[in-house]
Amino acid sequence: MRTSPFLVQPTPLQIVMLKVAGALLPGIALYAWTFGIGVLVQIALASVTALAVEAGCLKLRGRPLQPFLSDGSALVTAWLLALAVPPLAPWWMVVLATAVAIGLAKHLYGGLGQNTFNPAMVGFAVLIVSFPAQMSRWAAPLGLGMAELGGLAQLGWIFTGQLPAGLAFDAIASATPLDTVRTALGQGQPLAQILAAPIFGDVGGTGSEWIVLGWLVGGVFLWQQKLIPWQLPVGYLGALALTASAFHLADPAHYAGPGFHLATGAAMLGAFFIVTDPVTAPTTPWGRLLYAALAGVLTYLIRVFGSYPDGVAFAVLIMNIATPLIDQLTQPAVFGRKRGKAA
Amino acid sequence: MSRLHAFHGGIHPPEHKAESNGARIVQVPLPPQLVVALNQHIGHGAKPVVAAGDRVAKGQMIGRAEGRVSAAVHAPTSGRVLAVEPRVVAHPSGLAELCVVIEPDGEERWIERQRFDWRNADGPAVLDHLRDLGVVGLGGAVFPSHLKLAGARTLDTLVINGAECEPYITCDDRLMRERADEIGAGIAIVRQLMNARQVKVGIEDNKPEAIEAMRLACGGQDIEVVVVPTLYPSGGAKQLTRLLTGREVPAGVRATDLGVQCFNVGTVQALYRALEHGEPLLSRIVTLTGAVARPGNVEALLGTPLSHLMAFAGVAADVTGHVYGGPMMGFVLPSLEAGLTKSGNCIIARNAELFPPAPPEMPCIRCGTCAEACPAELQPMDLYWFARARQFGRAQERHLFDCIECGACAYVCPSNIRLVDYFRYAKSEIWAAEKSRDAATLARRRHEARQARQERDKRERAERLAARTTPRPAPPPLPEQVTPQEAPAAPAAPTDDDKQARIAAAMARAAARRAGQAGKGEGGDGA
Numbered sequence: 001m002r003t004s005p006f007l008v009q010p011t012p013l014q015i016v017m018l019k020v021a022g023a024l025l026p027g028i029a030l031y032a033w034t035f036g037i038g039v040l041v042q043i044a045l046a047s048v049t050a051l052a053v054e055a056g057c058l059k060l061r062g063r064p065l066q067p068f069l070s071d072g073s074a075l076v077t078a079w080l081l082a083l084a085v086p087p088l089a090p091w092w093m094v095v096l097a098t099a100v101a102i103g104l105a106k107h108l109y110g111g112l113g114q115n116t117f118n119p120a121m122v123g124f125a126v127l128i129v130s131f132p133a134q135m136s137r138w139a140a141p142l143g144l145g146m147a148e149l150g151g152l153a154q155l156g157w158i159f160t161g162q163l164p165a166g167l168a169f170d171a172i173a174s175a176t177p178l179d180t181v182r183t184a185l186g187q188g189q190p191l192a193q194i195l196a197a198p199i200f201g202d203v204g205g206t207g208s209e210w211i212v213l214g215w216l217v218g219g220v221f222l223w224q225q226k227l228i229p230w231q232l233p234v235g236y237l238g239a240l241a242l243t244a245s246a247f248h249l250a251d252p253a254h255y256a257g258p259g260f261h262l263a264t265g266a267a268m269l270g271a272f273f274i275v276t277d278p279v280t281a282p283t284t285p286w287g288r289l290l291y292a293a294l295a296g297v298l299t300y301l302i303r304v305f306g307s308y309p310d311g312v313a314f315a316v317l318i319m320n321i322a323t324p325l326i327d328q329l330t331q332p333a334v335f336g337r338k339r340g341k342a343a
Numbered sequence: 344m345s346r347l348h349a350f351h352g353g354i355h356p357p358e359h360k361a362e363s364n365g366a367r368i369v370q371v372p373l374p375p376q377l378v379v380a381l382n383q384h385i386g387h388g389a390k391p392v393v394a395a396g397d398r399v400a401k402g403q404m405i406g407r408a409e410g411r412v413s414a415a416v417h418a419p420t421s422g423r424v425l426a427v428e429p430r431v432v433a434h435p436s437g438l439a440e441l442c443v444v445i446e447p448d449g450e451e452r453w454i455e456r457q458r459f460d461w462r463n464a465d466g467p468a469v470l471d472h473l474r475d476l477g478v479v480g481l482g483g484a485v486f487p488s489h490l491k492l493a494g495a496r497t498l499d500t501l502v503i504n505g506a507e508c509e510p511y512i513t514c515d516d517r518l519m520r521e522r523a524d525e526i527g528a529g530i531a532i533v534r535q536l537m538n539a540r541q542v543k544v545g546i547e548d549n550k551p552e553a554i555e556a557m558r559l560a561c562g563g564q565d566i567e568v569v570v571v572p573t574l575y576p577s578g579g580a581k582q583l584t585r586l587l588t589g590r591e592v593p594a595g596v597r598a599t600d601l602g603v604q605c606f607n608v609g610t611v612q613a614l615y616r617a618l619e620h621g622e623p624l625l626s627r628i629v630t631l632t633g634a635v636a637r638p639g640n641v642e643a644l645l646g647t648p649l650s651h652l653m654a655f656a657g658v659a660a661d662v663t664g665h666v667y668g669g670p671m672m673g674f675v676l677p678s679l680e681a682g683l684t685k686s687g688n689c690i691i692a693r694n695a696e697l698f699p700p701a702p703p704e705m706p707c708i709r710c711g712t713c714a715e716a717c718p719a720e721l722q723p724m725d726l727y728w729f730a731r732a733r734q735f736g737r738a739q740e741r742h743l744f745d746c747i748e749c750g751a752c753a754y755v756c757p758s759n760i761r762l763v764d765y766f767r768y769a770k771s772e773i774w775a776a777e778k779s780r781d782a783a784t785l786a787r788r789r790h791e792a793r794q795a796r797q798e799r800d801k802r803e804r805a806e807r808l809a810a811r812t813t814p815r816p817a818p819p820p821l822p823e824q825v826t827p828q829e830a831p832a833a834p835a836a837p838t839d840d841d842k843q844a845r846i847a848a849a850m851a852r853a854a855a856r857r858a859g860q861a862g863k864g865e866g867g868d869g870a
């Protein structure tokens with residue numbers, strides 16, 4: 001170093017990314033516990049794809065491999081994608097989505113730090129638009145008395161599409177709680193009756209509500225480590241809960257309450273791991289709050305009034321476009337130039 | 344105990360103060376030669392008033408203050424002037440600047456010191472006296488002290504800076520421990536000169552002995568010694584002022600105009616020596632630390648070659664270079680042959696263990712960690728982006744010049760981006776552009792002047808023609824005659840002087856701005 005400062009805090013990017021990945025572990029463990037090892041297979045597939053595509057893109061762009069491959073950002077993208085696809089989705093889906101995320105959403109925009117859109121959400125959006133049917137068939141949680149797939153059988157299904165003899169996919173798959181509610185409401189069933197079904201637990205989906213707790217634990221860890229600003233998760237979950245409460249109060253028979261919306265789908269994962277993607281979110285304190293809150297409201301609207309299984313991805317992608325504008329509108333006052341005391 | 348007004352951001356780098364703050368200040372033996380730079384302060388360099396061969400007494404003025412922002416320079420000891428010539432100075436550029444080289448005679452023969460009755464002198468005389476005794480800020484910014492004292496009829500709060508927030512540096516710590524009484528006496532003087540309503544001394548809580556000593560020294564004086572949390576850069580003048588008074592002094596505004604002013608403890612002690620004992624600023628305390636055998640604080644004559652100091656401290660074999668100042672805001676010394684200057688509060692010998700090489704720079708991920716650390720409440724990642732894209736105007740709109748170059752942002756950046764380098768680059772580009780804009784304005788003025796002259800000549804010719812056609816006798820035709828008022832319109836020499844002046848003015852403005860926003864920053868002059 002030839003110029004000051006001559007000291008740097010040893011928190012390189014790798015450590016940041018490692019901590020983010022570590023924060024996902026509790027949720028992932030609960031996920032595997034609830035739905036079987038499918039999710040682990042998806043994570044492995046996504047990781048390998050991400051590293052391969054990252055290396056290929058770096059090569060094409062003539063960038064050094066080592067610092068960028070080891071920064072961990074591609075892995076975090078891969079893991080988030082793997083968590084967003086159904087655990088029993090065929091192997092090529094997550095591979096395709098990861099390739100799109102890293103190759104198009106990240107490197108076509110100029111690589112790490114340059115992308116406008118959250119890469120994982122771009123990959124996810126491509127899947128959901130192209131393969132809506134596969135994307136809405138989630139595995140049924142284990143232990144609900146439905147037919148279950150063992151670990152090997154899950155592997156076989158993901159890679160070959162073959163199920164053990166005598167088993168149809170419909171027997172082991174189920175719609176997600178969010179989907180179930182929307183479909184049933186569409187058929188005119190009252191909400192209370194829908195929520196009494198066995199796939200619903202105390203607040204969200206049976207089993208999956210525990211996974212949500214896992215994301216929450218990881219998220220609080222990240223906040224405690226000062227790796228995510230509180231404005232993003234709080235703004236997001238707060239706005240989602242408030243919007244849900246407003247609708248619920250207006251018409252309890254048709255609109256589930258805030259607890260249900262926080263505990264289902266990708267809301268909690270999104271709040272702590274997706275909305276918080278620094279590259280695509282605003283950087284100012286108020287901007288972050290505004291961004292996250294709008295994403296929360298959008299998530300609710302897309303969930304309830306749209307036709308997709310969940311609203312997190314599209315809400316985040318839409319808000320990504322607004323990030324530069326939000327940043328510009330929410331510039332904080334600088335030292336000595338507050339409250340009109342400017343020189 | 345008054346309330347603290349925490350400033351935004353700040354960082355906690357490892358302190359590394361214990362190495363050097365344990366032992367008493369020791370005097371460095373006389374070096375064989377002193378290389379005294381004539382520009383040791385913000386503003387214009389002093390003008391030499393001695394020549395090679397002259398004998399000088401200790402304390403004799405060797406450089407006279409030149410221009411408004413300047414201060415005098417003195418012979419640190421008695422001896423013979425060997426040369427007045429450009430020498431490498433303690434500046435990152437490594438360029439040579441005018442220095443007075445003195446060979447000490449070892450007699451320490453003082454010049455006759457003038458007793459100066461500052462209590463009964465009028466304000467301007469006191470300020471001139473301080474200027475002529477070369478008193479400047481010793482916290483690192485070296486802003487001439489008389490300028491900070493000027494212009495205050497009353498002051499709400501006088502802030503005394505003993506925070507010493509930068510890692511490694513302990514010279515103020517030792518000074519407070521050992522010479523608290525002189526600092527106390529200096530505070531009383533400044534308080535009276537500035538007619539300050541209250542005085543607060545800010546010291547970081549990692550210096551309990553200094554706090555104790557200062558409390559003792561300030562006992563009967565109605566001076567509050569305030570313990571502030573250890574958080575870099577609490578010793579920045581603006582940050583400490585905010586901490587102790589809640590007032591924020593914006594960039595480019597004189598602190599005095601907002602009723603506050605901040606002096607470093609070393610400066611106040613020097614003020615005391617100057618006003619009570621008529622002593623010019625001849626030496627300073629400097630921390631020698633890092634990879635040295637005997638880290639500690641020494642009192643050294645200004646102009647002492649830095650190599651002499653480092654030899655005194657015992658440089659380790661694996662040293663790869665030296666930092667002048669602290670590790671957050673200092674710079675790498677181009678050569679140890681330069682002499683100690685008034686700004687030299689610390690020299691750190693670097694080795695790979697204490698200062699590992701910078702990790703490779705990664706792209707900015709917009710994590711905002713830098714903004715959270717920035718005491719100036721800027722958005723460093725945006726400034727970085729603008730600087731890279733050469734959008735200097737936008738960087739300026741976002742208050743690039745409010746950046747005090749404290750380095751907190753670069754310290755925390757997980758992508759190891761050398762943010763401050765980009766800011767320095769952007770600032771220098773803007774200064775350069777301003778200079779050429781000034782030059783363009785000048786060219787336009789000249790052009791306009793010439794046009795005006797031609798018009799006038801034409802008009803005069805026409806008038807003369809008209810006059811000749813009248814029957815009355817014409818006024819004497821004097822085609823070359825120019826009235827005195829019109830003289831400046833003539834090209835050549837005067838305009839060139841004007842250009843020089845304008846460039847000088849632009850540079851002085853830039854210097855003043857630098858002064859205004861330098862971390863230990865002294866008020867600037869609001870230019």
Ligand code: SF4
Pocket residue numbers: 706707708709710711712713714723724727755756757758759760762
């Ligand atoms: S800390 Fe570094 S990576 Fe983070 S926003 Fe600032 S410049 Fe970018």
Ligand code: SF4
Pocket residue numbers: 716717718719720721723745746747748749750751752753762763766
């Ligand atoms: S160097 Fe400038 S931008 Fe960086 S933290 Fe300090 S004041 Fe802020």
